[in-house]
């Protein structure tokens with residue numbers, strides 16, 4: 001175990017449970033390799049982590065040989081942010097964390113804000129990351145935050161995010177303005193599935209094209225999409241149909257389902 005790995009504690013089980021990643025291995029980076037092997041080292045220079053949770057990605061990145069000049073993680077869960085500030089920043093001072101004070105029925109229900117701008121300057125980040133976050137945003141919030149990604153991403157930056165996607169042509173009852181499926185009435189952002197064509201179009205409106213695609217491991221699971229500016233040399237990629245078998249849902253979704261039983 002590296003020196004830093006032994007110094008930065010693992011988040012407590014409750015917080016690891018919150019983000020659906022209990023296994024300590026998901027917080028480690030024993031080889032020090034790039035945490036996203038398909039993203040070249042120079043993109044990690046200024047790293048913005050939307051929905052950073054309890055610092056899972058931050059901890060892995062802190063253990064990466066190629067270090068960012070600056071990392072900022074934001075999340076609506078005040079307790080997890082405080083934990084990251086107290087337990088990660090002291091070991092890697094270029095890593096900072098801020099509470100993003102937006103409403104969520106589970107963890108931030110006093111907030112009057114549906115959305116808030118990212119608390120950073122325009123075109124300031126070379127890598128904007130959002131793992132399992134656009135999978136928990138209502139359609140209008142997703143539109144807002146895609147515009148924010150466009151605002152803060154450097155001209156030569158990369159946007160790396162995960163998505164639940166479906167094909168709206170299979171749902172003839174959906175109107176033009178309806179492009180998201182919600183699985184839970186008391187907590188609409190429990191899991192949100194966007195129409196594939198709508199999402200690609202919204203990305204294009206925000207000067208983003210898809211340059212790399214990792215299909216879900218199980219049918220209906222998360223797609224990992226890497227996007228860049230239209231000037232990026234890689235050609236735009238089309239999202240194929242997922243050629244996967246059915247399986248279980250993500251543990252974060254399962255956890256919320258259990259927690260929300262009391263509301264139903």
Ligand SMILES: C[S@@+](CC[C@H](N)C(=O)[O-])C[C@H]1O[C@@H](n2cnc3c(N)ncnc32)[C@H](O)[C@@H]1O
Nearest residue numbers: 019051052053056075076077100131132133252
């Ligand atoms: C499934 S967890 C993933 C956490 C982290 N990205 C990871 O990969 O470990 C989703 C996180 O997104 C946060 N989140 C969801 N919507 C958000 C919003 N609108 N603003 C900030 N954080 C949000 C949640 O609080 C939660 O910590």
